[in-house]
Amino acid sequence: MHRRHLRWIVPAATAVVATVVAVVLATQVGGNAACAAGGSASYYTAGRNGMCNLGTPAEGAYAAIGRAEYAGGSACGTYLDVTGPNGTTRVQVVDLCPSCPAGKVDLGKGAFARIGALSAGIIPVTYATVRDPQVGTLQVKLKGGTARSSLSVVVNNHGNPLSTVELQTESGFTALRHGEDNTWTGPSGALSAPVTLRISDAYGHQALVPGLALGRNDFQQTQTPLYGGPSPSTVESSAPASPAPSPSVTTVAAAATNPPPRC
Known part of the structure; x- marks a missing residue:
């Protein structure tokens, strides 16, 4: 699969000098x-x-x-605090770098400029996955769900790695399959709108999200966070009018045992 962007190419001599051996520490840091x-x-x-x-x-x-760190798409939507020579910046993981070894990260130009000189091309950094970043309420994009195409779901503003996305059906909840492109795919067959999803992360946070429209090309702004944040009843929805998420959305408390994330 081709990476969908233009890479910034560093002169060979600079790249050799700036090469750093990655060391994964895999440590828990203050729950954050x-x-x-x-x-x-x-x-x-x-x-x-x-x-x-x-x-x-x-x-x-x-x-x-x-x-290795992308982990088949499991890291999508998570956040990193990246520290370079000139400070620290927070970034969202949105892409795969096929040529990057463990410990190497490609940053957006703006993020890079906040922690290092663009003229350097490559800089030494340390970075850490952020647990429970403040990201607001969940955003969900749904396509398909018809007799001709299976349901596909993309979730944003979840902050932590997601463990499951489930579709509510008459017989209960059906787990969707997660792909490397960060799309959760449902069973074939036509669905009736609105759709209800149950979204869970790797730390046991879980949210029920009803009132989702099918066939939308953009993200629907829901009224519920996956963890923390304001009460769903106090958050305004910026989604188009039809159909809006239900104000009865609830967030389920996190489980007592929190598994470590993937590095």
């Missing part, structure tokens, strides 16, 4: 930054969606990571 890694960062311009199909955050606040 979950995994720490040391290595290097370059910068690039992402395509419109990135491999994760999430789009690209403003001001270049995004990142692409190598296959």
